Amino acid sequence: MDAIILQILNGLDKGSAYALIALGLTLIFGTLGVVNFAHGALFMIGAFVAVTVSRLLTLSHQVIDETRTDFLGNPLKVDVPYIYGWFGESTGAAIIDWAVPISILIAIPVMILIGVIMERGLIKHFYKRPHADQILVTFGLAIVLQEIIKYFYGANPIPTPAPQAFVGSFDFGALIGFDANSIIYPYWRLVYFGFSMVIITAVFAFLQFTTFGMVVRAGMADRETVGLLGINIDKRFTIMFGIAAAVAGLAGVMYTPINSPNYHMGMDFLVLSFVVVVVGGMGSLPGAVAAGFLLGILESFASMGAVIDLIPGINQVIIYLVAIVILLTRPRGLMGRKGVMEE
Amino acid sequence: MGILEVKGVGKRFGGLQALGDVNLSVQENSVHAIIGPNGAGKSTLLNVLVGKLIPDTGSVMFEGQSVLGRSPHEINQMGISRVFQTPEIFGDLTVMENIMIPCFAKRDGSYRLHAFETVLHEKELVAQAEQILIDVNMIDKREMHAASMSRGDKRRLEMAMCLVQEPKLLLLDEPTAGMARADTNNTIDLLKEINEKRDITMCIIEHDMHVVFSLAERITVLAQGTPLVEDIPEKIKGHPKVQEAYLGQAHG
Amino acid sequence: MLGLNKKDMNLLLLVAGLVIFAPFILNPFPEGSELAQFNAGYPDLMQRFVIFGIFAIGFNILFGLTGYLSFGHAAFLGVGSYAGVWMMKLLTMNVVPAIMISVVVAGLFSLLIGYISLRRSGIYFSILTLAFAQMSFALAYSVLTPLTGGETGLQLSLNDPRVLGISATETGSIPVTHFFGLEMRDSFELALGSWLFTFNAGYYLCAAVMLIAFYLSIRIFRSPFGMMLRAVKSNQQRMKYTGLNPKPYTLAAFVISGMYAGLAGGLMVSMDPLAGAERMFWTASGEVVLMAILGGAGTLIGPVLGAGLIKYMENILSKINSTILHEWFAFMPDGIEDVMVTLVYPFIGKGWHLTLGIMFMLVVIFLPGGLVEGGQRIARLFRRRGAKTDDSGAEQSQNTPAE
């Protein structure tokens, strides 16, 4: 039982990353009709916003420490962040410690800007082009973006820890009435899950309760009609693209303490998130979220030792197997609409 | 016994009874029109006839054989062709190829792996297709992409594609929708000619009463998924039920 | 001739000329010159050009004609490769049985996957093929290691039980692949002045197979079958109401292109008898999609060009390092030399992915029809210039399909 609850937690956690990426992906597809292969790259850029922020915060001047030596035997140069000088060492250290949460505030405008630039500068010209062209151009863009990141940050993962307050784990089981030490779970993963629930709720609320959202939803259902009503749908769709980019970017920022970011993390998620979107049903927002959590949980269960012993290799293929079964039994995914992307 | 016998066909979509107990008998070599107000179930009935929809109840017999449960291409191979309201043609292919495809379908059936023959070496079929293009006055457009033609040309092309197959029954879904009066009259003449010279039975769905009364030998009036009345045109014209159905819709 | 019209025959002859004289064409720069770096006329790369050409031609029969975008085609290439290596391990080092079994196994595998995947269309079809291919990769890399060699790849060893052949040569080596005695790595070298041209037996076998494959693809394009496939892409609804069943046509196209992929896989292991699991990874499937689109999907020659370009970049661009750059710009004053090297460096060597990405974007943005469209535009430009007096020389309607 404990093991199962643990894996459900893990699944929700993984699922929230899948769901956030898939949400933006399907939002872009639903509103703009564009298959965006660069969406994984947006997730990766979000993570590197966090890396950049923590690097900026730790911008340092070097102080020579005569008591110690470096590897060549010269006196050791110790990096002292400028921020220590401005706020004092303890406040400075605390600010650096909170680099990832601070990055969220910075990532929102940065990602929206990147999204808007992408849409206006490139994607806009591809609305009427075949999906294959959209895939190729966004794939090219994804490669370019990740190579740029690689050029500046290298290929090695860069550790970006969570604030000290959230490092480590706690006894989650005891909270919900299980035996002590039966369900130990990391703080930050719960934060991640909570954060993604907030984002998902916010996106849905935004679409549900604002006029802007209503127009966008109407546009997703029938773009031409809304256009005929004289509503400038293009402008709204541009903003939607910015929001989708921000969702992916925030997913990336928050993900950095879970796994050290590297330049190809976007590609790692790309194929998976496409599977999630398709399993959920192209263009369906609830479908994307549901499929994200479903696949996350199934993936977690498939990685349990007992399951692997029973079916060797199941953990390697579970996601794809589920995708195949769902697509064969439910032709348009869990919640897909008819006629979307079938020609 | 008609060439097409529809008996007791019913179809529900969720809570909506799209068709309820439709009976229809189309006589060989006749022109049979199906009319009715919007939402009367005309298109649903047509989709049942071509195998796109499977009815919940009833039977559809064509030349004494059931068409139910067969897929569209099998029904077509039995001799039923369909012309769509918006022309359905192979837009990316040339006009000539659009005609060649039904030529092959007629000769080779629904599937044949003729991967190492060459289209242009099938002299007989090419000649046949060229003749048809001459007949419909499109020979000078043979190498055009079908999608780049005018709407009227597309309709003619689609009609020609159906005729290539020499169907026994031709289903027409509003063949004159959106046409100017002069074009409509041309189409009426063309259809008459086809019906008489080629012995093709026709079943037409149409809104334009002028077309219906110029062509049809029998008319079935559908309303809310059920046939109100079936009779010869003269009788339909003054039929109170028909007027009620149409006028009621027109004013309500 | 050969059942082709004049235009197609010319195209076939052109391609034949290109592959036969490839050792000259690809080695335009003299040995030892600064530009020799750009020579591609060595056996491995020439083999790759034509093998990936075959792969792309086959993929194009499915994608270019029917519009079905398979994202898992590399799986067939991989399966074909494994089958080929097993044939060499168990039967003989002659490449003919290996290539044949590759085609057959890939054909059967694609029949199975195609049968299931073609129940869906559009992106759902793409994801199904992707899922199958990813499963194949993941299993081949891990639990199927005894069958596939896993991480290392399936390779020959000194104690293979080769029924029609020897396990090891007298000198204690693994025997080499051959075509009825003609060793695939045999080469004839011709030195002309400071140029060196290599004529490799393996390459010419691949080239011959590729010409046959190309010829067959022309025949398919011009056949009633090919026309039906284009009809599938254009309008399945009308096809059904014309009495044609699109399913078997599409499945046949899927299997044929799967067999092309298997053929490519078989040739790959015939040239270099090792089959790695990475050749089934989704990026490898993506690569062939890119080849087709980059060259011009639905055109005859496009996929071959796309394959050539991508493989050229992968093999030539990635080998340029900063030392070589410094040599190129050595004639410049020191300061400018360094600036030039700094400017160019991100795009070559380890940055070749960046150049590839930029190229994809440029081609798709400016040449939606791929390289073939680029060629056509240039040709049109010349034609227009040539016929300037001809006032009616306006745009000819673009009705020549599938050039």
Add this chain to the structure above:
Amino acid sequence: MSKSTLTRRGLLKTSAVAGAGLATPTVFGGAAWSAGHTGFTNAPEGSTVTLGFNVPQTGPYADEGADELRAYELAVEHLNGDGDGGMLPTFSSKVLDGTGIMGKKVEYVTGDTQTKSDAARASARSMIEKDGAIMITGGSSSGVAVAVQALCQEAGVIFMAGLTHSNDTTGKDKKANGFRHFFNSYMSGAALAPVLAANYGTDRKAYHLTADYNWGYTTEQAIKESTEAIGWETVNTVLTPLTQTDFSSYIAPVLQSGADVLVLNHYGGNMVNSLTNAVQFGLREAQANGKNFEIVVPLYSRLMAKGAGANVKGIFGSTNWHWSLPDEGSQAFTRSFGTKYGFPPSQAAHTCYVQTLLYADAVQRAGSFNPCAVVEALEGFEFDGLGNGPTLYRAEDHQCFKDVLVVKGKENPTSEFDLLEIVEITPVEQVTYAPDHPQFAGGALGTCNPGA
């Protein structure tokens, strides 16, 4: 900048001068890569010799590849008599004199393995066929090493493996033309076990997470066997997919399993992520069976430690070499590398540098570039001064036997390169095994292939 050229054959240079336009067809029976005249592949003619450095330049191991390339450039510099000479003065063999190899200036070409066996072979073939490379070296994974080694065997050139840790490279997939300086899974197990026993006791229950591919299998087997030999019990072993990025679902059940040690048989990105996740789940602070829970990472690299950040603190592992080693050779190399690039070399850089020197030395001693002569010179070669103490290139399997380092993550690093501290230098005797050890069974060296 000197104008050097990358020629394929010295012959051509001269023939070009002698008479342009003169056609000289040559037919080779046998091998494409034979140069005909001297009886082996790519025999260097003229005043230069070309080496092929095949390292990952794209993909997740690109940084490791970049470090290998730096080492190669440094080695070439030293062989050609530039720079401070690095390890040449400390090397026990003194035949290398800074005039290249056998008087020929050393040049090199580079290629990108992409850490894929196919791409690595393509790149190696291009260096052999196009650039006339006489020796191929590099790589940062065992799959690539085995694939390229087999290719070099067929082509008739020498392969000096880079970073490859799987037993198979000099076990079931060993080849006569291939040589490995790097240590292997067995040695990791043999070196780690006593240290683990000393620090964590002999009554331990281990839980293995293993990368689901060849290297993972051999490492799991080696660690399992050596820890079981000191009395540990293996509770469970679970295979994880190569493409896995989030290991939470593999880590979470560990605490409930009754184990008190987690062994992460992972490398590269897998290791960075699995270790990070393990620490997140509180395994480092946890208690199990009344003991402190411990994590072990059999194969450490500095780049991985850098990627995992603070999570490596206090965690044991093994490594081939570390820049903080006090011996003269290591110091000389670190100084030389650090002066040129500004930071200390990694173990991958070290092994690649040493392999290049060893090759050059073997050619010089053999007096020939002929691969068979080189093989003969390297087989059974004993040397010292290259950083790991007295070392033997064993003739039976072409594996180097030398001291192995047990390290642990440093608690208070002074810089981003100072992440590991040496716990013990395990003497060579302790990690030596018989050539027919079951973990290395199967396969045969075959005979050297000179290609022609």
